[in-house]
Amino acid sequence: MVEKEISQAVIGRLPRYFRYLGELKDQGVERISSQELSELMQVTASQIRQDFNNFGGFGQQGYGYNVDLLYREISKILGLDKTHNLIIIGAGNLGQALGNYMNFERRGFILKGLFDKNETLIGKKVRGIPVRGMDEVEQFIRENNIDIAVLTIPKTSAVEVAEILVQNGIKAILNFAHVDLNVPKGIQVENVHLSDSLMKLSYNLERYNKETKK
Ligand code: NAI
Numbered sequence: 003m004v005e006k007e008i009s010q011a012v013i014g015r016l017p018r019y020f021r022y023l024g025e026l027k028d029q030g031v032e033r034i035s036s037q038e039l040s041e042l043m044q045v046t047a048s049q050i051r052q053d054f055n056n057f058g059g060f061g062q063q064g065y066g067y068n069v070d071l072l073y074r075e076i077s078k079i080l081g082l083d084k085t086h087n088l089i090i091i092g093a094g095n096l097g098q099a100l101g102n103y104m105n106f107e108r109r110g111f112i113l114k115g116l117f118d119k120n121e122t123l124i125g126k127k128v129r130g131i132p133v134r135g136m137d138e139v140e141q142f143i144r145e146n147n148i149d150i151a152v153l154t155i156p157k158t159s160a161v162e163v164a165e166i167l168v169q170n171g172i173k174a175i176l177n178f179a180h181v182d183l184n185v186p187k188g189i190q191v192e193n194v195h196l197s198d199s200l201m202k203l204s205y206n207l208e209r210y211n212k213e214t215k216k
Contacts, residue, residue, distance in 0.1 A: 008056050008079075015053055016076055018043065023073040035066035085110040086174075087148045091163060092155035093118040093126070093133040096178060100152060101128035114146050136163075143170040150174045157181035 022043055026034060036054075040047035054067075057079060077083050088106075090097045093116040100106075101116055116133045118124065123133045134142065142148070151172045153160055160179035167175070174190040177183055183191055 012053050012056050013080075015045075016080055019050075019053070020073065020076045020080065020082075023069055023076065026069045027073055031069050033066045033068055039067070082110050085112055086150050087112050087114045087146060088150035088152060089113070089115045089117060089139070089143070089148050090152045090154060091117050091136075091139070091167070092153065093120075093123050093128065094154065097152070097154035098128050100154065101131065104129070111150065114148060115142055117142075140166065140170045143167065143172060148172065150176065152176045152178070153183075154178045 022039070034042075036047040036050045039045075039050055043050075054072075057075070074083075088111050090101055090113065093101070097116060097118070101113060106113060113129070113131060116128055116131060117136055117139045118133050119136045121135070124135050126133045143151075149172065151164075151167045151174075153164065153175055155163060157179045160177065160181050161184055164175060164177075164183045164185055168185055168189055172189070175183060175185070175192070177191055177193045178195075180195065182193075185191060
C-alpha cells in the first residue's frame with residue numbers, strides 16, 4: 003500500500019466506515035458495492051470511492067469491496083491492529099462512565115488505570131480497576147507502557163497535569179477538559195466537547211424549522 007498524506011477529513015470518516023464494515027462482517031456479508039455501502043451509510047458512492055482511493059482503493063471493478071479485507075485495511079490505517087494502554091485522569095462522573103465502557107477494549111484500547119486527587123475515591127474500583135492517587139501516576143505510566151491518557155478533570159488543572167503526563171511518556175491525550183492543552187509537537191491531542199455537538203444540533207434544528215416553515 004502506498005503511504006501518502008491522508009486529509010484529516012478522510013481520517014475523521016474512517017471510524018464510521020470501520021463500524022459499518024464491522025457490522026457487515028458480523029452479519030456474514032463478504033462483499034459490498036460502493037452503491038450498497040452508500041445506501042447503508044447515507045454517503046454518496048463517489049465520496050466512498052474517493053475516500054478509499056486515498057489509500058489504494060481496495061475495490062475491484064464489478065466485484066465491489068471485500069468486506070473483511072477493507073475492514074482489516076482500515077483497522078491498520080487507524081492503528082487498531084495494535085493495542086494501546088490508556089489511563090483515565092479524573093475518576094469523577096465522566097471518568098467512571100468512560101472507565102465502565104467495555105467497548106474500548108474491543109478496539110484495542112486497554113484501560114490500565116484510573117487516577118484522581120480526591121482521597122475518598124482512591125481504592126474505589128471501576129470494572130475491577132482501582133482508582134489510584136496522583137502521586138502514583140508518573141511511575142505507573144513509565145512502568146506500564148501507557149501511551150494514551152484520557153483527561154476528565156476540570157480545566158483549571160488540565161494544562162498542568164497534561165505537562166506532567168507528557169514528561170513521563172504519554173504520547174496522546176483524549177481531552178475532555180474545556181481548555182486547549184499546551185503540549186510539545188508530536189503529542190497527539192483530540193479534544194472532545196459534547197456541547198459543540200449540541201450547538202451543532204441546535205443550529206441544524208433551527209435551520210430545519212426555518213426551512214419547513216417556508
Ligand atoms: P467530576 O467533578 O465528577 O469529576 C472530576 C474529577 O476530577 C473529580 O473526581 C476530581 O477529584 C478530579 N480532579 C480534579 N482535579 C484533579 C487533578 N488535578 N488531578 C486528578 N484528579 C483531579 O466532573 P465530571 O462530570 O466527571 O467532569 C469532568 C470534567 O470534564 C469537568 O471539567 C467537565 O467540565 C468536563 N466535561 C467535559 C465534557 C465534554 O464534552 N468535553 C462533558 C462533561 C464534562
